[in-house]
Each structure stands twice: as C-alpha cells, then as structure tokens.
Amino acid sequence: MKGGPIRVLWLAKGLGRGGAEQLLVNCAGHVDRSRYEVEVAYVLPHKDALVPALEAAGLPVHCLGGAPGRRWPLRLRALLAERRYDLVHTHMPVPAVAARLLTFGLRTARGRRVALVHTEHNLWERYRLPTRWANALTYWRNGAVIAVSHAVASGIGFRRPGDRLTVVHHGPDLGDAPSGPAARRAARAELGLPEDALVIGTVGNLTAKKDQASLLAAFALLRREHPDARLVLVGAGPLEPQLRRLAGEGVLFTGSRGDVPALLPGWDVFCLSSRQEGLPVALMEAMTSGLPSVVTEVGGMPEVLDDGVEGRLVPPGDPAELARALGGLAADPALRERMGAAARERSKSFDVAGAQRAIERVYARVLAR
Incomplete structure (x- = not known):
C-alpha cells in the first residue's frame, strides 16, 4: 500500500477477562498485516490479564493509566500525537469520548484527519447517565459504528440520518481447544x-x-x-x-x-x-x-x-x-x-476471521472518505 500499512489504534478501558476485551484478542490473530499495523492502548492498569495474549499476537500494547501525577487522557493525547495513527477504533464509551475530543486538530503521518470507528458492545441503557450524555454529545465524531448484535444496534441512543451502522457477529477463536x-x-x-x-x-x-x-x-x-x-x-x-x-x-x-x-x-x-x-x-x-x-x-x-x-x-x-x-x-x-x-x-x-474482515471493510470505507 502506498505510504505503508495503515496505522490503527484499538482503544479500550481495560484488558481484563471480559467479553469485549476477549474479542480484541480473538481478532488480533486475523488482522491483515499487509494493510494494517495495529497497536492497543488501555486505561486501567489493574485490568491487564489479556496483555500477554495481545503481545504474543504481535500487537504492541500501551497502558495509559498508573503514571504518578499524570491523568490518562493526557497520556492518550501524547500517544496520539507521537504515533500519528491513521485510525482509532474505540471500545467502551469512556475512552471513546476521550478519543473523539482529543483527536480534534490532530493529523496523521499522511497529513489527513484521524479517522474514528467505534464498536458498541452493550445497550446504552446500561450506561450511567453522565456517560450516556457524553457519549451522545460526541457521537457525531464517529466515522462509522459497529454493533456486536442487532439488539445492541437497535439500542444506540444517537443516530443521524445516513449514519453507517454495521452489525458484526464476532466469534470465538478456540484454536486447538481440547475435546472428547x-x-x-x-x-x-x-x-x-x-x-x-x-x-x-x-x-x-x-x-x-x-x-x-x-x-x-x-x-x-x-x-x-x-x-x-x-x-x-x-x-x-x-x-x-x-x-x-x-x-x-x-x-x-x-x-x-x-x-x-x-x-x-x-x-x-x-x-x-x-x-x-x-x-x-x-x-x-x-x-x-x-x-x-x-x-x-x-x-x-x-x-x-x-x-x-x-x-x-x-x-x-x-x-x-x-x-x-x-x-x-x-x-x-x-x-x-x-x-x-x-x-x-x-x-x-461464528467466524472470527470473517468478523475481522468485515471490520477492515469498515476501516477501508471510512478511510476512503
């Protein structure tokens, strides 16, 4: 690809053993490395159980929390400015809100605006009211939204006419899990x-x-x-x-x-x-x-x-x-x-490789705008 692979940051609140976090690990082994260079960042340092699995898959991982005297949004802003990602793919609403605000004015290494993709893993009704409002007020910054189910898609509390919403049913990646x-x-x-x-x-x-x-x-x-x-x-x-x-x-x-x-x-x-x-x-x-x-x-x-x-x-x-x-x-x-x-x-x-390909089609669509 002209200019080298697209630089992507997957941003999550934590990397503990939760379902949303496990999806990142499942997808990590199926990234098209010829097109995308993916890194991962997370906020909560104590939720790090899946860091070794992501690193074993070849994805660099950045912890944004835990530095004395520094708040994680400042570390995220510094990371975004230093690494100059082409696209930030957010998971969970709080880091997503921060990314939407902090990417204002930033340019990629290619001189373009940073593209934003967000995955909804839960129904909005689960979010606390301040989170729901912050999410809604910044949601327009998303270039595209992915929902993990049709039920989640129908529960999104902010939509604009013409918004592109893609439902992607992920799948497990059990590999050679024992049976019998x-x-x-x-x-x-x-x-x-x-x-x-x-x-x-x-x-x-x-x-x-x-x-x-x-x-x-x-x-x-x-x-x-x-x-x-x-x-x-x-x-x-x-x-x-x-x-x-x-x-x-x-x-x-x-x-x-x-x-x-x-x-x-x-x-x-x-x-x-x-x-x-x-x-x-x-x-x-x-x-x-x-x-x-x-x-x-x-x-x-x-x-x-x-x-x-x-x-x-x-x-x-x-x-x-x-x-x-x-x-x-x-x-x-x-x-x-x-x-x-x-x-x-x-x-x-349930096809995790197919899910990652569907996600990358969303990336391509957003980057082509």
Missing part, C-alpha cells in the same frame, strides 16, 4: 468435580448485570430433584462475597480463569442468567464446544440460539423458570446430546 472424553476427565479433575455428576457451568464477571443471584436460586431449586448436581461459576467481581453467602451445597467458585476453553468439556450444560448482554463470547465458546445452553432472552443471545434447538431461552430474573429449563436438560441426557450437537453445528457460522 479425555478432555472431559481432565477438566473435571482440574476443578475437583465428580466424574458422574451433572455439571452446570457459567462464565462472567460477578456483577449485577450477570445476575448470578438468580442462577444460584435456580440451582437451589434444581438440587431438590438432582441433589448430586454441581454448579461452577467462573469469574470474579464485586459481588463475589454476597454471592458466596447465597450459595448452597454443590456450588464452586473458581475465580477468574484464563483456561475456560479447557474447562468447557467438563460441563454438561452452559448457563447465563444475565439481565443485559450484547452478544457474549462465553455463549459462543460454549456452543462451539458442543454444550447445550440455558440463557436469558436478552440482548443478542436470541440471535444465535433458538429456543428448543441449541438450548433454552428463559425470561431474565425468573429463578423458577430457569430451574425448570435446567431441570428439563438435567433429566434428559439424549436431549442434552441433541441440543449440544445442534449448538456445535450452529457455531460453524
């Missing part, structure tokens, strides 16, 4: 689970949005009929002490884990009790691993899972209905096998 009976035994041994127990697993930060409290209540109901069942909660977060107090027998808290793909073969059913979602990577990973799922009918989850085919969709905040759906799968191994096979088949449409 040996992987099942290894996963159960790793977590100390009985080989013959029914195991339900969930993955997500321990926050109100994920509503693991409803899942714990549903599991308590399930144990009345299936007393040997186990529930595995993978994730960490501010509600962990409260959730531990709610948990009864058979519940295992693993904390945050970087080996989720290796744990999935040890489970019989995947579950998400979320009250809000964009399109969770954890669900797509579970489906790719051949697990039937019971998830709430929120966000983009009904876009990738059909009720009664790859799993069950239930209303959010309803432990009794969640317990009923889990109980139906617990009592019927043949149904679990059938839905798991359907989930694996459906997962063939």
Whole structure:
C-alpha cells in the first residue's frame, strides 16, 4: 500500500477477562498485516490479564493509566500525537469520548484527519447517565459504528440520518481447544468435580448485570430433584462475597480463569442468567464446544440460539423458570446430546476471521472518505 500499512489504534478501558476485551484478542490473530499495523492502548492498569495474549499476537500494547501525577487522557493525547495513527477504533464509551475530543486538530503521518470507528458492545441503557450524555454529545465524531448484535444496534441512543451502522457477529477463536472424553476427565479433575455428576457451568464477571443471584436460586431449586448436581461459576467481581453467602451445597467458585476453553468439556450444560448482554463470547465458546445452553432472552443471545434447538431461552430474573429449563436438560441426557450437537453445528457460522474482515471493510470505507 502506498505510504505503508495503515496505522490503527484499538482503544479500550481495560484488558481484563471480559467479553469485549476477549474479542480484541480473538481478532488480533486475523488482522491483515499487509494493510494494517495495529497497536492497543488501555486505561486501567489493574485490568491487564489479556496483555500477554495481545503481545504474543504481535500487537504492541500501551497502558495509559498508573503514571504518578499524570491523568490518562493526557497520556492518550501524547500517544496520539507521537504515533500519528491513521485510525482509532474505540471500545467502551469512556475512552471513546476521550478519543473523539482529543483527536480534534490532530493529523496523521499522511497529513489527513484521524479517522474514528467505534464498536458498541452493550445497550446504552446500561450506561450511567453522565456517560450516556457524553457519549451522545460526541457521537457525531464517529466515522462509522459497529454493533456486536442487532439488539445492541437497535439500542444506540444517537443516530443521524445516513449514519453507517454495521452489525458484526464476532466469534470465538478456540484454536486447538481440547475435546472428547479425555478432555472431559481432565477438566473435571482440574476443578475437583465428580466424574458422574451433572455439571452446570457459567462464565462472567460477578456483577449485577450477570445476575448470578438468580442462577444460584435456580440451582437451589434444581438440587431438590438432582441433589448430586454441581454448579461452577467462573469469574470474579464485586459481588463475589454476597454471592458466596447465597450459595448452597454443590456450588464452586473458581475465580477468574484464563483456561475456560479447557474447562468447557467438563460441563454438561452452559448457563447465563444475565439481565443485559450484547452478544457474549462465553455463549459462543460454549456452543462451539458442543454444550447445550440455558440463557436469558436478552440482548443478542436470541440471535444465535433458538429456543428448543441449541438450548433454552428463559425470561431474565425468573429463578423458577430457569430451574425448570435446567431441570428439563438435567433429566434428559439424549436431549442434552441433541441440543449440544445442534449448538456445535450452529457455531460453524461464528467466524472470527470473517468478523475481522468485515471490520477492515469498515476501516477501508471510512478511510476512503
């Protein structure tokens, strides 16, 4: 390409083990390096679990927080001025607002204005009111917007006539993740689970949005009929002490884990009790691993899972209905096998390489203006 590869900055609030952050890692291995030279920056220094994975993929990573006496927007402004990126692709609203303001007047190494692309991972209703207002007031600066699901796209609170909005269903990048009976035994041994127990697993930060409290209540109901069942909660977060107090027998808290793909073969059913979602990577990973799922009918989850085919969709905040759906799968191994096979088949449409190509088409369109 004339003038060398396009210089792109992916900007995120943190690089912890969240779904939005994992999408960056998934896409990193599929960047067209002949056209794009990608770097990553993040704000929160304590959320750095995925930094090694990004660096292993060949992407330089810049931490903007943690410098004594300096605020991260100043460090972002300095980075933008020094590196002179052609395009900044923002994730999460707070760093996105900063990038829209700080790129005013900046020029790229090619002498052009900095192009801006933003990915929406969540519904606007989840944002705090000041964040929502700041997002709306600066949204016009985006050259293009990508949404991770149609549900997220429909919830965007600011649109202008003629705005270009692209929905891109990302996918997991499980690589050579283990599967089969040996992987099942290894996963159960790793977590100390009985080989013959029914195991339900969930993955997500321990926050109100994920509503693991409803899942714990549903599991308590399930144990009345299936007393040997186990529930595995993978994730960490501010509600962990409260959730531990709610948990009864058979519940295992693993904390945050970087080996989720290796744990999935040890489970019989995947579950998400979320009250809000964009399109969770954890669900797509579970489906790719051949697990039937019971998830709430929120966000983009009904876009990738059909009720009664790859799993069950239930209303959010309803432990009794969640317990009923889990109980139906617990009592019927043949149904679990059938839905798991359907989930694996459906997962063939999850294409992270294709998602990155779609993102790069958005880049090309914005840069051509």
